[in-house]
Amino acid sequence: DVKVTQSSRYLVKRTGEKVFLECVQDMDHENMFWYRQDPGLGLRLIYFSYDVKMKEKGDIPEGYSVSREKKERFSLILESASTNQTSMYLCASSLPTGGSGGYTFGSGTRLTVV
Amino acid sequence: QKEVEQNSGPLSVPEGAIASLNCTYSDRGSQSFFWYRQYSGKSPELIMSIYSNGDKEDGRFTAQLNKASQYVSLLIRDSQPSDSATYLCAVNQAGTALIFGKGTTLSVSS
Numbered sequence: 233d234v235k236v237t238q239s240s241r242y243l244v245k246r247t248g249e250k251v252f253l254e255c256v257q258d259m260d261h262e263n264m265f266w267y268r269q270d271p272g273l274g275l276r277l278i279y280f281s282y283d284v285k286m287k288e289k290g291d292i293p294e295g296y297s298v299s300r301e302k303k304e305r306f307s308l309i310l311e312s313a314s315t316n317q318t319s320m321y322l323c324a325s326s327l328p329t330g331g332s333g334g335y336t337f338g339s340g341t342r343l344t345v346v
Numbered sequence: 347q348k349e350v351e352q353n354s355g356p357l358s359v360p361e362g363a364i365a366s367l368n369c370t371y372s373d374r375g376s377q378s379f380f381w382y383r384q385y386s387g388k389s390p391e392l393i394m395s396i397y398s399n400g401d402k403e404d405g406r407f408t409a410q411l412n413k414a415s416q417y418v419s420l421l422i423r424d425s426q427p428s429d430s431a432t433y434l435c436a437v438n439q440a441g442t443a444l445i446f447g448k449g450t451t452l453s454v455s456s
Contacts, residue, residue, distance in 0.1 A: 262347060269454055274448035275390075275434070290443065333435075334380045335444060337389040 235259075236338035244344045251310040253276030253341050262327045264306035265335065266290075266298065268319040275322065281306055310340050311344045329332070348373040352435050352447035362456045365422040369435030369447055372416070379411055381420045382434040390434055394420060397447065426453045 239254035256318040267290075274339065277290030279298040287298050297315060299307045305326075310317055320342050324335040349372045360367045367381075378397055383391035396402045396418070397408040408421040418437070424428055432449040 267446075270447070274444040276444050277445075280443050291450055334378075334382075334392040335389070335390075340389045 236323055236325050236336050238338035238341050239323075240341050242342050242344075243337065244346060245310075245313050247314060248343055249310075249313045249345075250315050250346075251343070253321055253323075255306045255308070255309040255311075256304050257306075257325040257336070257337055258304065259325060259336065260303070261325035262303070262328045264300065264309045265324045265326075266296075266306065266325065267322045268292070269322055269340075269346070270319050277289075278308065310343075313343075315345050317343065318345045321341060348445050350435055350437055350445050351385075351446035351451075352433075352450045354448060355451040357450055358453045358455065359425050361425060361427060361454055362378075363425050365425045365429065365452055365454070366412075367420040367422075367433050367435075367450050367452065369418045370416055371418070371445065373437070373439065374413075374416065375439050376416075376437040378412075378438050379409070379418045380436040381407075381409060381418075382436060382446075384432045386431075392454060405413075410456045418419050422452075425452075427454050427456050430454050 236257045254293040266278040267275045281287050281300045298308045326335045351370045358393045381394040384390045394409040396411045401412045406423045412418045432451045434449045435447040436444040
């Protein structure tokens with residue numbers, strides 16, 4: 233069964249901490265994405281990557297960075313966590329066109345910053 | 347700003363009825379269209395994709411696309427309580443990331 237695995241289901245961090253959210257996919261997908269989902273705001277794209285060592289900013293990249301050193305792994309980094317980054321974070325992957333199969337999502341990480 | 351609009355709902359239908367979910371998008375260059383289902387506390391799950399004008403059927407689900415009107419819909423026949431969820435519409439052009447609507451909450455009562 234193909235899957236996208238996010239390392240933590242729930243995470244509580246303190247303001248100012250550096251936070252790493254890990255995502256691994258076993259489908260050999262080129263594309264990987266990080267979204268955050270908030271009530272009333274829907275899914276918003278933070279960063280995405282079309283290949284190893286490549287990254288593109290999404291709609292809300294401020295306060296975040298990413299790393300993609302290997303094809304299967306895409307990490308989201310909160311450089312200095314703030315309370316307004318409390319959210320559900322969703323990782324997804326897809327084939328190059330983003331078409332035929334759409335995205336496969338991980339189970340999500342609910343991050344609380346206190 | 348490329349946008350995908352959905353009525354937030356809730357859309358309430360009785361068990362066995364047809365549920366109709368609608369979505370409009372602003373980017374005329376959009377080429378791929380998807381419907382995702384998201385149960386409370388879970389991640390989105392792809393249920394339908396459609397790429398050309400017309401209807402596409404898969405079991406109880408039918409996706410309808412009208413590019414001229416920039417309109418996508420999802421019909422769920424014989425709705426079941428287990429269909430109660432939030433349904434997300436998503437669109438993109440080739441080579442770009444999906445843009446999601448905020449979702450429509452469907453409630454099916456038994």
